[in-house]
Amino acid sequence: xxxxxxxxxxxxxxxxxxxxxxxxxxxxxxxxxxxxxxxxxxxxxxxxxxxxxxxxxxxxxxxxxxxxxxxxxxxxxxxxxxxxxxxxxxxxxxxxxxxxxxxxxxxxxxxxxxxxxxxxxxxxxxxxxxxxxxxxxxxxxxxxxxxxxxxxxxxxxxxxxxxxxxxxxxxxxxxxxxxxxxxxxxxxxxxxxxxxxxxxxxxxxxxxxxxxxxxxxxxxxxxxxxxxxxxxxxxxxxxxxxxxxxxxxxxxxxxxxxxxxxxxxxxxxxxxxxxxxxxxxxxxxxxxxxxxxxxxxxxxxxxxxxxxxxxxxxxxxxxxxxxxxxxxxxxxxxxxxxxxxxxxxxxxxx
Amino acid sequence: xxxxxxxxxxxxxxxxxxxxxxxxxxxxxxxxxxxxxxxxxxxxxxxxxxxxxxxxxxxxxxxxxxxxxxxxxxxxxxxxxxxxxxxxxxxxxxxxxxxxxxxxxxxxxxxxxxxxxxxxxxxxxxxxxxxxxxxxxxxxxxxxxxxxxxxxxxxxxxxxxxxxxxxxxxxxxxxxxxxxxxxxxxxxxxxxxxxxxxxxxxxxxxxxxxxxxxxxxxxxxxxxxxxxxxxxxxxxxxxxxxxxxxxxxxxxxxxxxxxxxxxxxxxxxxxxxxxxxxxxxxxxxxxxxxxxxxxxxxxxxxxxxxxxxxxxxx
Numbered sequence: 001x002x003x004x005x006x007x008x009x010x011x012x013x014x015x016x017x018x019x020x021x022x023x024x025x026x027x028x029x030x031x032x033x034x035x036x037x038x039x040x041x042x043x044x045x046x047x048x049x050x051x052x053x054x055x056x057x058x059x060x061x062x063x064x065x066x067x068x069x070x071x072x073x074x075x076x077x078x079x080x081x082x083x084x085x086x087x088x089x090x091x092x093x094x095x096x097x098x099x100x101x102x103x104x105x106x107x108x109x110x111x112x113x114x115x116x117x118x119x120x121x122x123x124x125x126x127x128x129x130x131x132x133x134x135x136x137x138x139x140x141x142x143x144x145x146x147x148x149x150x151x152x153x154x155x156x157x158x159x160x161x162x163x164x165x166x167x168x169x170x171x172x173x174x175x176x177x178x179x180x181x182x183x184x185x186x187x188x189x190x191x192x193x194x195x196x197x198x199x200x201x202x203x204x205x206x207x208x209x210x211x212x213x214x215x216x217x218x219x220x221x222x223x224x225x226x227x228x229x230x231x232x233x234x235x236x237x238x239x240x241x242x243x244x245x246x247x248x249x250x251x252x253x254x255x256x257x258x259x260x261x262x263x264x265x266x267x268x269x270x271x272x273x274x275x276x277x278x279x280x281x282x283x284x285x286x287x288x289x290x291x292x293x294x295x296x297x298x299x300x301x302x303x304x305x306x307x308x309x310x311x312x313x314x315x316x317x318x319x320x321x322x323x324x325x326x327x328x329x330x331x332x333x334x335x336x337x338x339x340x341x342x343x344x345x346x347x348x349x350x
Numbered sequence: 351x352x353x354x355x356x357x358x359x360x361x362x363x364x365x366x367x368x369x370x371x372x373x374x375x376x377x378x379x380x381x382x383x384x385x386x387x388x389x390x391x392x393x394x395x396x397x398x399x400x401x402x403x404x405x406x407x408x409x410x411x412x413x414x415x416x417x418x419x420x421x422x423x424x425x426x427x428x429x430x431x432x433x434x435x436x437x438x439x440x441x442x443x444x445x446x447x448x449x450x451x452x453x454x455x456x457x458x459x460x461x462x463x464x465x466x467x468x469x470x471x472x473x474x475x476x477x478x479x480x481x482x483x484x485x486x487x488x489x490x491x492x493x494x495x496x497x498x499x500x501x502x503x504x505x506x507x508x509x510x511x512x513x514x515x516x517x518x519x520x521x522x523x524x525x526x527x528x529x530x531x532x533x534x535x536x537x538x539x540x541x542x543x544x545x546x547x548x549x550x551x552x553x554x555x556x557x558x559x560x561x562x563x564x565x566x567x568x569x570x571x572x573x574x575x576x577x578x579x580x581x582x583x584x585x586x587x588x589x590x591x592x593x594x595x596x597x598x599x600x601x602x603x604x605x606x607x608x609x610x611x612x613x614x615x616x617x618x619x620x621x622x623x624x625x626x627x628x629x630x631x632x633x634x635x636x637x638x639x640x641x642x643x644x645x646x647x648x649x650x651x652x653x654x655x656x657x658x659x660x661x662x663x664x
Contacts, residue, residue, distance in 0.1 A: 036465070087449065135643055139642075142655075144390065144445040145591060146642060150635070152581055152631075152632070153635045155581075156629075157632065164626050275453075278452075318461050318464035320460035321457075324457035326457065327451070327456075328454055330454075334443070334446060335436070335442070338442070
């Protein structure tokens with residue numbers, strides 16, 4: 001017989017080993033699907049790798065796709081640190097996108113437009129995240145369900161906008177008017193789509209790490225998450241910390257939407273996010289809720305997504321493999337996390 | 351104006367409500383069983399999609415619709431078992447696992463569908479279920495054509511509601527489900543296996559979610575599209591809360607939502623369309639969030655919801 005036994009401390013190398021283990025298991029399990037699709041496993045993963053990280057252009061494409069997931073990953077990681085269960089990054093992203101698109105369409109000097117887009121987009125995301133946090137603090141409403149349901153509310157609000165007042169009267173398509181050309185985020189390398197927002201995302205990660213690991217607010221967030229009773233006893237206003245965490249988390253998710261509007265699509269449409277908010281949960285879990293780990297985790301998922309399209313063209317394996325890899329990686333990571341709290345011990349055999 | 355009014359409120363309207371409510375009723379009852387046992391299943395959205403795909407594929411390859419329904423139900427049960435394995439046996443966090451199950455199942459559904467049917471400009475369709483009028487009852491004015499001239503799966507949903515209430519409130523197993531959802535420690539002391547009961551409830555829930563998926567692709571749309579579920583799983587999550595974890599109230603909530611949905615569809619079709627239909631679609635979610643705030647004082651949610659059970663831990 002085997003049983004789980006509580007573990008008092010977790011070795012540091014687990015932080016790296018567990019995500020790698022989870023990713024390896026996910027890729028291994030999904031290689032079965034590649035085989036079912038009648039393609040060579042090594043060939044398919046090879047195409048995936050070279051198309052996502054094989055040359056400098058591919059790398060920029062992967063980074064562009066990673067940027068929104070870095071933001072949503074940070075949003076989820078910080079929220080989960082305080083045990084504020086923000087499943088609503090998707091809706092907060094959409095709110096950020098809509099708000100920044102509205103601002104970006106107003107003629108004004110470019111740098112001012114970009115700054116305002118970021119501020120208003122972050123504020124919109126923060127406001128949306130404040131709803132489940134306030135409901136939890138004031139009415140003890142379960143934040144998992146309320147933040148999840150808000151995603152649908154925001155999605156339909158977006159649809160109402162782009163099929164109503166924002167609808168393209170010329171083509172009749174449900175897309176918003178584009179933002180001003182001057183508000184388009186500058187491209188950093190000529191001939192690529194690598195925009196300013198990607199750099200902001202890459203800088204945001206260490207800033208968030210600093211905030212969590214080295215500031216008073218970060219300390220309060222961690223204590224609130226690990227032991228709310230102790231936090232209260234130690235004089236921390238837990239409710240206030242939860243609200244601050246929600247604002248911060250929502251603002252980060254909102255910035256994901258800002259980047260997609262300012263740097264990639266320059267307008268809002270119904271499929272502006274292919275589930276980046278939910279991917280943020282995968283990213284945060286793979287990163288073990290560490291903001292620094294969010295960057296490689298987001299790049300991994302982005303590489304899988306970019307690579308899957310090329311793999312599909314080359315081998316005929318449906319590109320939806322990337323969605324399966326994402327789900328499998330999350331589930332594998334959750335199981336792997338058991339090893340941080342428990343060890344497997346043989347009992348009763350002898 | 352009255353012509354428009356008449357156009358909206360006719361027999362067809364009532365029949366449409368029943369049809370829209372059916373998959374929601376199945377899904378809501380499924381989620382309810384799971385949550386009553388203490389397990390939130392956010393995998394519902396993906397489980398419905400994968401079941402819808404599996405059922406459709408089986409029906410279209412074999413030519414037998416009932417085989418399709420069976421495959422959809424088995425798929426739902428299998429995915430329910432997977433969610434239970436993670437959340438009940440391993441005690442992992444239910445909300446994150448649920449999102450994982452949804453991502454995995456919907457990814458798998460898209461992948462397998464594309465693999466089997468390829469990329470076609472017109473999605474392949476099947477000859478779906480036909481309405482089966484019930485003799486005598488279908489002759490009743492208004493109610494007859496609306497309620498008693500429906501698909502067999504609709505009748506099944508109508509029967510499922512009292513049946514679910516009976517199972518939950520009047521059988522020993524239902525008592526066990528409620529016990530492990532309210533106070534697993536006490537249930538354990540009383541000799542009820544918390545793990546086994548939760549597994550059974552989540553798998554039964556998966557079966558009902560599978561029926562919901564089957565209805566979508568084999569009766570309502572007769573085809574599988576990537577948007578075939580489009581948030582109905584999340585609606586079910588809301589309806590369970592709105593229906594206060596009770597089979598009758600949950601089914602009532604499903605009917606209410608179906609009424610609002612049917613109304614917005616009619617209003618769009620009648621060209622009255624100045625009111626954005628999205629406002630109607632938003633309503634159930636907003637109502638549920640408000641209801642959660644209002645109800646929170648009564649604490650009607652199963653007490654052990656979201657809490658894993660490990661026997662050796664106190």
